[in-house]
Amino acid sequence: MKIPLSIRTRLVWGAFLVLLAFLAGAGWAVQRAYIDSVRAQHFARLQTTIYLLMAGAELNASGSLIMPASLAEPRLSLPASGLYANIANPGKNEEWQSSSTLGLSLPFQRHQVTGQWQFDTVLAPPAHHAPRPNTGQAFLMASYAVKWTVNQQAAPLVFSVLEDKTAFDRELQAFERTLWSWLGGAGLLLLLAQALLLRWGLAPLARMAREIQRIEQGEQAKLEGRYPSELIGVTHNLNVLIDQERARQTRYKDALDDLAHSLKTPLAALRASLDSPEELPAMVTQQVTRMDDIVVHQLGRAGASGAARFAPHLALLPVLTRIRDTLSKVHADKHLVFTLDCPTSLTWRIDEGDAFEILGNLLDNAAKWARQTVSARIWSDHNCLHIRVTDDGPGIADPQAVLDRRVRLDEQVPGHGIGLTVVRDLVASHRGELLISGADTTGAQIDIVLRT
DSSP: OOOOOOHHHHHHHHHHHHHHHHHHHHHHHHHHHHHHHHHHHHHHHHHHHHHHHHHHOEEOTTSOEEOOSSOSOGGGGSTTOSEEEEEEETTTTEEEEOGGGTTOOOOOOOOOOTTOEEEEEEEOOOOTTSSSOOTTOEEEEEEEEEEEEETTEEEEEEEEEEEETHHHHHHHHHHHHHHHHHHHHHHHHHHHHHHHHHHHHTHHHHHHHHHHHHHHTTSOSSOOSOOOHHHHHHHHHHHHHHHHHHHHHHHHHHHHHHHHHHHHHHHHHHHHHTTOGGGHHHHHHHHHHHHHHHHHHHHHHHTOOOOOTTSOEEEHHHHHHHHHHHHHHHTGGGTOEEEEEOOTTOEEEOOHHHHHHHHHHHHHHHHHHOSSEEEEEEEEETTEEEEEEEESSOOOSOHHHHHOTTOOGGGSOTTSTTHHHHHHHHHHHTTOEEEEEOOTTTOOEEEEEEEO
């Protein structure tokens, strides 16, 4: 079976992908902004060169172009300097080109709408006769067309300036190398910092896993470390589960021990009756009934679910109603009146089987001894569930004997069976309290308090 990725691996990969997308987007945006800025600067310089050409250009009386022998921009006078200028005079079918264009065939703009600027990137056509190859060479171009007025006659002139794009590309390449080198380095540092932060942030989970392993190996009883607030609920619930499981195992062990011990007396009585055949049937009936009660009691103890933190909320009124209906049929000859006082909306976290055991045994015990009435009241306040069952029977002469945890089933107060002992153990497994009150002539009252 394929093992799922660890939380740390998922977070590291997630952080890596998010960081990669962020750095790629940010780098691309910065690079585009820088390219636009550098291109605008180069075109601004070309525009300035055109203004310089316009300042030096003149037309004679016949409309022919006249340019000065030298210009303020020295690169225009140096052959193959990378900056080239051209002035087209379509009216006279003539052109002027700067000395830097010597021997080069360049894609100057010769026709253009008057009064408009044009900025573009162009490629030079092949020129095999040129001093150096320029096939496919790229240039930044700026051009501007004007109407030059001479002797009240307008002559169109197109000013074009080209600049070798090599310096422009080299500047961008240097910036790209610097940009992506720094972004890559920053990304690696951020990933390293993220990995260290994740290691530190997930350390409590690793510590919890080590503690759970020690618990499994029997080296410690429960989770003892101090954990962040996000894990306090988890550690608390795990400790509750561990305590419940240990309590359940203890109940199983105690129930088996008690069962073995409690069965010794009935078995000894049966063995002794073998010497008196005339007493054997009665003794078998008596001791089998006694053993049946013992088994039911110990199974009830062992099967108690215990504190039900993770059980769903159970509506208690339907449970009471079902128990009342059953007991009314069982004790139909006594014509008992059952009084139930429980809010319809009252719920509690308790296993349904435990609820039936507790309430069923309490009401059954009360019904056995009641003369006419049995009442049950359930209410809650201050995160506690209160259960009170009363009857108008003779009461319990020695309540303490019933509640004494050292008294086994075969030593119980005669007449009260196993009902109250089962309830006692169930209430104890829920960390609750059980109180028996009342006198011989006023009936019995049993109060139970369960806490969340």
